[in-house]
Amino acid sequence: MRHPPRSGVLVVAGAIALVGTAVVPVVTAQAAAPACTVEYSVVSRWDSGFQGAVKITNNASAVSSWSLAFDFTDGQKVSQGWNAKWSQSGTTVTAANESYNGSLGTGASVSAGFIASWSGGNAVPTTFKLNGTTCNTDVEPSQSPTPTPTEPPSDGKAPSLHVSGNKLVDADGVTRRLLGVNRSGGEFMCVQGYGIWDGPVDDAAIKAIADWKVNTVRIPLNEECWLGLSNIKPEYAGANYINAVKDLVARVEANGMTPIVELHWTYGQYTGNSAGCTDVHATCQKPMPDMQYTPSFWSSVASTFKDDPAVAFDLFNEPYPDRATSTTTQAWQCWRDGGTCSGIGYEVAGVQDLVDSIRNAGAKNLILAGGLAYSNDLSEWLTYKPTDPAGNLAAAYHVYNFNTCANESCWNSTLAPVAAQVPLVAGEIGENTCSHSFVDQVMKWFDDRGLSYLGWTWNTWDCSSGPSLISNYDGTPTSYGIGLRDHLRALNG
Template sequence: TTPVRTAALAAATAACTALAVLPLTASAAPAASLSCGVTYTASDWGSGFTADITITDTGTTPINGWTLGYTHTGNQTLQNGWNGTWTQTGRNVTVTNPAYAPTIDPGTAYTTSATFSYTGTNTAPSTYTVNGTTCGPQSGPSPSPTPTSTPTTPPPAGSAPAVHVAGATLAKADGTPITLHGVNRSGAEFMCVQGHGIFDGPADQASVTAMKSWRVNAVRVPLNEDCWLGHSNVDPAYAGTAYIGAVRSYVDLLHRNGLVAVLDLHWTDGAYTGPSAGCSDAAATCQKPMPDAAGALPFWTSVAQTFKGDDATVFDLFNEPYPSRATGGTDSGWACWRDGGTCPGIGFRVAGMQAMVDAVRSTGADNVLLLGGLEYANDLSRWAAYRPTDPLHNLAASWHSYNFNACGTGSCWDAQIGPLAAQVPVVTGELGENDCAHGYLDALLPWLDRHGVSYLAWAWNTWDCGSGPALISSYDGTPTGFGAGYRAHLAGL
């Protein structure tokens, strides 16, 4: 479920003035008492690279407010930075702490990252300062250029739990079962491709704090294939490294707040004008019946490489499949769902669930994978029979449940969802109702709780809840009538 934004949004432009000398904040640790180490690594693809810089407090007092500085020796040019405010003047690069991570405690570390372009030789910097103090030389060499690789980073040092499949449940690293209760944060699937930005509304600490006040432990973030891959139909300011960096920064922010992130491939390429078509555009501007192999497989390879090692991030392989409407039958629909390739009624080569599972696993990523069923992920009747092969056995079913869906009654839930939830974890990736009330939730949520099914409500956005499920009327967490029911339920758990 995604609204199509048609009204032009005003673009806010921030002007940054480079200063020759950057003053320390009033709370910054005095240089004399500061002891630090810096580790620099770069993932280089020949014409650009991602730099990951980890600052370690090697002293005995916290670094409260930090400014990192270093100098390049070549023509490396800053493109985009995250987990810090990055600026460049000539060859001099400066990074200041983000508002949500001002402190590095003794014995702990913080990683900030950025992408750069360059020509010629890319030599790692040799000297780093934090708040004017030269840090211990802990930098490592850049690896050889690998043009087909995607930069990777270790998981952020946050409190979000790593999750895996343990039988019919999700579990933390220590084996403790975990049930996800969260929200969807819509925007990154449509804002970029419509030329408005990356997120719809704030993606800052204040907005995450408001989410946490509802007692959620997970946030689902819908993504756009064209924006991630940097296709030419998207404004470069919102595509490629800029988009990836923004998503990575947001995921890191969620993790630092103890929240599991669910990344969902929402809008994909492929011209489709058959039954239930959302648009005739070949670009990723609406929901397609299945994702295209030409884009979805590189997308998941890149996403998996980016978040490999971060098991607090779950991958939802495709938002709402509906191949049976294109192929004309349930059997052919499920076959297309799993096997992809040439599917009747779909004019592009389809990335089936098995191919997407394989693409993720080929990178070495072991993240939990969610697979939504047919009929916009509302039909899980043959999910177990068509489940793809995963060497890690780390697959879960994704179910979407709205008051207007076919499987919207207790009898259907008992017949279809309950038996599957006894075999594999089921995550209700979206749920809601389009009447700005919560009567449907009042029946559904207790049922999900009794069966140990995870759920994430659609959506933490402020559009009209009478035209689509919106949990809030303000990003400070003020609920709509629909959201009030969901918030009350979470408060009672």
């Protein structure tokens, strides 16, 4: 969110959710040069339902559309699905391609998933047909399929993440999604002289977050507090602030969740269009990070966490150089390259400068970079994508019901192309209605494509004046928070 917080059962996508539950066997097709192969897996299950997934590989001639059919013999019923158009007639289930994934070349694969009910039995389908051709997925009934890792072990450890194509994967190559919340406070409490965190961050408070089946916590920070600049009270600055952040990161990881440390408020005086404040200090959202302090901030953060690959770095909360510059091209150039930017009175640190600061410090951690218009515009993100020698860069996106790009048409035209090339993480989703009808739509679109998202925010503010997920730090949800909580619990059991 760009304004100061204080002044004075849908679906999971085809990628596997980042939750700690038992590994479920995956039945893998194996045959001599079959026309097609199918991997079928039960990702998670509960008393009356389960989440399933299929991976289809076409070994024959390329096709421009596909349809997979199989039968459930125990009365299972598909209720929802993603990455395919799912339907069921009697015992026969059909998954037909979506408009964006119909092309399947020789050797190409596509994955899709579904939610289904079951009662009494949940036998694995034995025959799969792709466009009418039987695929080889036979497994001897007397054999137990060899388990293939599809979910993290429930050992309480946060996974090490890295980019593989357009997915995030862990050290074992298992696809992960980041599904969680923001924990605001570290960006504003210290600079306003109140403390470091807004509300408790002890073990009980972090466990309450995990109890929502959250797997990721984004932690907004303030560069002046981290660097210990003279305008910050000493008890909230420098080593005291850094140690508090390290402690919170450790608690998040101890609950098996991914911590994202994110730079929210920065130095530099900006009084132009959409200025949040006139103060030179880091007391509001600026249009871009500053060259004076931000590279030093990220170099220090990178040095602090470079030996912990479970920590992800979000470069800058919500850039908006497009509000200051004359043209969109100038804005994207400013975003990537920094320097002297039209309409911004201080020297800007571009996202390339920040990536370089992190990598030069020896950190190979996952990096997230948001686009223009308060991270709501990714239309030219691929064109201006910074160079990352570690190859561990993802796109960040923010969306609220009052943003410009807040509908499926915009998501299809501007987000889908990005998500096809790099991992896409919606670092903030929310609405100012104290309800969840809009975020329900967002989660559905992101689920259908196996993408990541985090709700704003895990703080006990009045949800009628902003998107606050909880009314108590024990995890009591607001009417808005109920949407995210129930959704994550339905996904992850």
